[in-house]
Amino acid sequence: MRLNDLSRGASAIIDHIEDREPGDPVALRLRELGFVPGEPVRVVAVAPFGGDPLAVKIGFTRFALRRAEAARVLLRDAA
């Protein structure tokens, strides 16, 4: 499952971040922002007009990501 498939209010654990291309800058930035394997994430809100972007909470920080960015984050079920 990917982060963009997660519904509002649901949580999961990050499995890994997928690079779309070698040295994908978006994937690199995601990792720097703390999207790393083993971190729990939760979808806090979805935006109006079609549910893009998402607001997710990771650790104690909230980020707004577009669905295309969220699709790089692969999840495993919350333990």
Added chain:
Amino acid sequence: MDAVVRERTLRAALVGNPNCGKTALFNQLTGSRQKVANYAGVTVERKEGRLTTASGLAVRLLDLPGAYSLNATSPDEAVTRDVCAGRYRGEAAPDLLICVLDATNLRLHLRFALDVRQLGRPMIVVINMIDAARQQGLEIDIARLQADLGVPVVTAIAVRRGGASEVLAALDHPLPPPPPVLPPDADFHAVVRKLLQDAVSRPATASEAFEERLDRWVLHPVWGMAILIALMFLMFQAVFSWAQPLMDGVQALVDQFGELVRGVLPDGVLQGLLVDGVIAGAGTVVVFLPQILILFLWILTLEESGYLPRAAFLLDRLMASAGLSGRSFIPLLSSFACAVPGIMATRTIQNPRDRLVTILIAPLMTCSARLPIYTLLIAAFIPRKTVWGIFNLQGVVLFALYIAGIVSAMAVARILKRGERASEHPLLLELPAYRAPGLRDLALGLWQRASTFLSRVGTIIVTLSVLLWALSSFPAAPAGATGPAIDYSLAGHIGRWMLPIFAPIGFNWQICVALIPGLAAREVAVSALATVYAVGASEADAAAQLTPLLSSQWSIGTALSLLAWYVFAPQCFSTLAVIRRETGTWKVVIIAAAYLFGLAYAASFITWRIALAFGGGPS
């Protein structure tokens, strides 16, 4: 002499993630002794301040733009990276890096501190907002953290008076030795996790639940939008209604001063220069200071409170439909204050094409310099009545003018982005914790705006008013002339020479004359109109204010056409200059000026024609 001073001066730089309270700490440490180079943008500019520690050490403190990583993805972060590494041209490497972390967000911010530590330069770590962390029940073992990190660690509460005393004390210590550096392939997140495990204990917290409840409303697809619209609408109502008493007060002072000068000086050229030139010109613009300050108070409060990124989140989809990302929202919102810092704030946009389009449409956002023109014309031509029970019609018209700017900006962006192949526009925006804005920071921000405004009045506007007065007074009317003297002056000739171009959109020659100095800054057009009409007016109504004068001399069609003109016209050299500077090419400047003038002319032409059709022409 300079070298001796340099020896005793410590050069320090503040670095940190965005939203770590770095700017508040900077304000706390340097107070008003700071130099914001040219324009007040939040942290996109080079800000340097001076302070002296208890032991008498002079410190020059640089406030660097916020960054998430030293792997820069935007020009903004590149500045921070280059200054920290000492690679910035014309900027010596700082002696000490002060890395500011938000105590409530250590997981993210400690990673950046590790990034900075990799540079191997002397640094100290400041754990800011320690009070908020304690409130959340967060215990941070500072001694442990300091031992693990290998750099001095102090705490601070940047928004409280005296909250930076530990930082000041740390500056007095001798420079710390270069910190330990991790091997380049180390897993920084693992190190951070270990640090947190060792030094921080965190129970579940109540304040978090509060933020989450608030976000449930603020980020809600329906209620969130309603809140956003209400806030924006309230802002424009406030600009119009709250400022009125203050503006009346300033107006009365200016009038009294004019009367005083008129009484003291004998009739003649000098009296003309002071009353019709300086006082009519500069005085008319000074009156708008309260309005501009109220607008800035709103924008600063929204910026400080952490609401803006949430608005960007809500509007991202709309921006995407114009081909932009929510990231463009923040520069565009600062353009409501002034397009210059707005265009500079585009440095946080990574995608070069997005950045260019944002720069091109930023001048369409209604900047505060347009307020004097809008207010003047609205007050003269729009009746002050209540519509739909609660709204002031004048406020509604002002709101509509702002909306006209926004809608046309979106349309232009859409056209500029057409034909571009679909590519990805990363958003990746942090939604920071809500924060009550610090009164000190608000006051400092307002003070900076007020002094910028007044110094513009003192330099650009006064000098232009004097020149315009001279142009409209000389040469004097020949003996036996019948018309008003101004008709024979240079300004009269210039105005009539321009008239054929502007008559089709309903402008008279006085407006044409005012448009020229209005190029220096939009509000100058108001002072120019004041001067032209003051010189041209007969003795009896020379003391009259501009507003009633205009409403008796102009048709409503002319007023509406001029309003439409100012929604679009790029009447501001500073904006064009900053576009040149930020894009590095004249081509973009020419494109921007040409399309904006074209739009302005077209909009005014249509407005004038429609007004004529409905009988709004000259009677």
Added chain:
Amino acid sequence: MIETAIVVVVVACCSFYWLGRLAPSAVRPVWQSLSRALASVGAPAPMQRAVAGRLGARSGGCGACKGCDKGGGCH
């Protein structure tokens, strides 16, 4: 006519200010000769420094940064 003289001086100063803003190179010789004149009559040091400051002043650059590169931003 003292009044006229004052008005002429004020208008001339304002024109000079705008000339300096729009075309800094055009007013540079004026400052240069002024600074030479001040030095030769032994004017007070703060006055000489102020004039020297006008001479050194340059417009452009992002704030204090003087290296604006082609891609935008300053490096």
